[in-house]
Amino acid sequence: MSLLSKTKEAYGSHRNNGKGRFHSAIRAPFTGLKGAVKGRVKQEYQKGIDAGRRPIFAGATAVPAATKNYLVEKKDNLARDHAALGFVFFALLINFLFERYFPITRFNGFSLEFFKNTIFGGNWAGIYNIFHFNIYFLVIVFAIFNLRDRKPHTLRVWLSLILVTYLLSSIPILNTYMGMRNIIEFFMLFFTAIYLTFAKEVTWDDFMATITLFWVFYNLWAFGVTATLGGIIHFIFVVLFYLTFCMGKAFWEDRTQIKWWLLIIILFDFVLPEFFDVMYPNLPIATLPFLTFGVLLFAQVYQPSSITMFLIILFVAFYFFQATVAGGSFRDFINQRQADDAKFEDRKNPFSPAYWKDMMMKMMNQSLYYGSGQDYYASQVDENAKKRLGVYIDGLGKNPKEYYDNEEIVIDATLTAQNFVSEGEGEIAEPINIKLGCSAYQSNKEKEKGKIYPKKEFTIESYDVENIQCVFEPWQLEKGSYEIRLNAEFNFKTQAYLKRYFVAKETIDSLRRKQLIKKDTDILKLNDITDINPLVKNSVAPVQLKASDKIPVVIKLSSQVTTSHLFGLQLENSWKGKIEKIENIQFFLPEHIEIEKGRCTPFHMEKSLAPEAEGYSLFQMVYMNNPRLKNIERSVEQRCWILIKPENRDNILQPGDVTTRYFRMIADYTYGLEEKLKINVREEKGFSVRIASTDSKVLDSSSYVSCIVKNDEDIGDTVICTLFADSNEPESISTFCSDDTCKCDFFRPTDRKYPRGTSLRCDAKVEKKEYFSSAYAEVKNSPPEIKNIRMSQDSVRKGENIICSVDASDVDNDNIIVQFDFEGLNIASTQKECMGSCSVEIPTSNAIETTTLKCTAMAIDGKGDKSKELTAKAKVTVEAQNE
């Protein structure tokens, strides 16, 4: 019975004897221990009597001896049962904690280059010497001489030590190969003699395992494992392992087998990393925790448990996954011998669900792209970028989900916007202009528009946080489930940069011919550059720029011919929204690098005459009216050809092999962000009334007023509706209502509608049934209306002006501004004050080819309400020029 069980039993016994809980708990461990060792005390007492001691002395020593033996046995059992697991966790600590956070403790095995060259060079003498086979064979000879009868004789051991040390070393042929070479080798022999003399049991198998292990330790030391802190830690680990398992009493019987296991662990940790690195250069070998893996295998074989099994499965699954994804695409990522920080980051990834999701997506995306023959674009958000740039709508989830149809539905949210900080003194970054809107959707169709408070438009210079509300009027939303979509349209930009390396073509060719490099990126390793596959780095923004994998990392510049490369960029929507329109794309290329004229698709780009950043040339988009620039849900690509002329090569290359330069890209766009919230709208129970427009959804100054009465069951009686409008005389209408719903329509004899701002109250009652209800409403502003739009001509020739005219009106007699937008020609939008009619004159001289010119007009009144858009078209003809 275990000590714990004995203690529990003792506790129970004390309690049964009437002792208190505290008293029993204090005494129980001692009583339990006493019970556990009771049997042993008798044995120890008997041993003492048998040894000739007096009973009193035998009795006095029996208890301490029994207790000590019991505890030692317990300790041995604990060690026997859990030591291997303990070492697994020790190895995990080294591989995943120390080496992750303290780069100085990293150790990645020995480089086998030297051994490889020696072996393949046929330098057998060198191999013999490197591995110090001399001392190994010396010890074996020593052992053979002394272990013939499996019982070393002391005189023979020490005599043979002298023989081996001196005589063997003097024999001319033998001394070259078996002579002792240094004091350490002498001590190895000396301690072998000590071991043979004093060891209780010496078997040939155990002796061979022991000397092999010590020979390996000696070689590890000779190879310089102690040159680095990481090496020292790993060396200490294997030494501690030896002391625990190979010398510990708990493992005495298995010591020989464990020693061979230790050799395997040493092989794993000190030799395999480089071996696999050479065999499988595409795998992230540097991140594999060989030490942990080796010890895990040992633990699973020697002390199997569910923990070790689980860890093995976890490791194999994770690294199998990683190897599968690595495939060919990690070819240029991996650093052969000295993994940099980023690679050691991977050790913590198994514990991150986001990592697994990202890995799966990458795997799917890559195979999709390669399968379809498209380019694969890649980028990353710059981890050093400032966070929270952009516009965010937060807090939607905190709103209630249930509302009544007769109450105002108010959805609260927080609008946060952070802009770029201006570049320098006197420069002002473009402010962010945000337009807000909200709507209620059912089955993906817009049902009702809500109103935004306090205002629909914001202008943010640097940083702002605003509380906003989306409000639906009472009864605007009928009973049902809705998805409220709060959207923000704002202008923003993404700044990105891409690092690339420039090298003289002759340098690469020369190094290849000399087989100093196998691929172009190897020149980076020769120059100690670890960032061998830099991706585009983006600022935090809803649109991310990604570079095509067709842009080589190392760009070779020829002195004879023009170097040209495809420069492909993808603008990808990475937030939950839509790119409403791309306003501009700018490339800042290092000086003396050009974009080939006319070779950008789909958006034409030209060198800009605007002031450039020092050391850069600016190329930007022209012709902003391409339809591909609008309403981008996922992504759009831009491809150009970059040229470097041979005469410009020396202007780009710096002294040295590799010149590092950056390509900078900026994309300006309007982004539509959307956040969603699902709500339920319920009907109020019982008799109720509401005020509504007779003919439209919104009760505004262009509406007739109705009072709509509702009940849970059929009314079947006369309903009297009384309408109060400001301080005017109330009007009453009676109507018989047979159903559960009926309307009281208030049409004035003169058909006059109520002006904007009129406060209305409607009382409804059914006298006999004593039903009564009131409703309140305010007459809203009516949006302006564009009655018609027309072009002065259906067709014009290039160079002739054309007039776009509209007729607009507003029931509230508000001042109207009409916004004119144009498509088909590169003409900026314009706004005009419009009382009744207005027009704009459109020049057509910049038409390049025959096109259809569209003029779209929208009226906006002083309250911010807008009319529907109307469009008119005309044809602009461009005649071919005679040569």
Place this chain on the structure above:
Amino acid sequence: MNKKNLAIILISIIVLTGCGSSPKDTLDDIEFHKGTKGLVVEFTKNTLDEVVEEGRIYATLELKNIGASDIKEGILVPSVEQDYVEIDSWKIPDNFRTARDNVLLFNLKGKSLSLQKGEKQIVSAIINTKKIEDTRNKIESTLVFNMCYPYSTILSETICIDTDPEGLSVAKKTCESKDITTMGGQGAPISITKVEQKVIPSISSDAVRIQFTIYAENKEDGIIIDDNRYQQVCLGEGITKDDYDVIRLKSIRFSDYEYDISGYEDIECSPNPLKETKNKYYTICTLKEENSIPKSKFTFETPLIVELLYGYKITESKKIEILNNDILT
């Protein structure tokens, strides 16, 4: 343990510690011609990893010549990311000087009796950082320094010239001819690892010719370059494949016989520069026919001195972080 066993052990210890050869001479030139390192460069600990934008950082390098040869007119070429960083100037000792494009030229003595650890100097590059984009908290930039220098490897060993390979002479040979295999280098990154010796018959039956095959290996991580063009290679000017892997045999001499690249030729050596094969370089030197050694000259021991010349290129780099001013305020 009984007294008898203890006595045996104690006697053994006395015997073992009492006997033994006296230590070999120390502090001779064998110490200086050991090892495989030549120029060793590293950043000092006080070189900071972080600097603010539009700030200044000192990149301090310690250059040590721990090989056996002196370095004359070595070149140090810095390579920085000019979009974010530029070298303003250097703080250098007297035996260094600057050339165009912030390149340094230097001399460093190797190990000798007076400089047992070789000469060491410290240079500091004063680096200015430029403004970084406001969207970024910090940028990582790599400073790369390439060093190219001419160097030599000298092997000095005793060989046995066997004038009677058939063993026809009655006289007892005083030594035995064998190949030279070295471990541990000669105090230079290019190690002469082996010298094979062969006796080949002369036209005259009473003379012999000696042939040496000399093998060398690159024991360090640098690149072997042409010692006549090492500066151009470092600067990246007009590089061709013939600029790499050029090891010249400057001289070989034993007894009264000599080969020197400047024209003194008792011995024919080819190929020179050494030819590369399987990561080794070799050349074969044969005593000329007219210089055959008569068989009447008894087998004798003599020093063999071999000197190789080459250029060597190493690189040292450091990552720094350029911080945005905003994160400090």
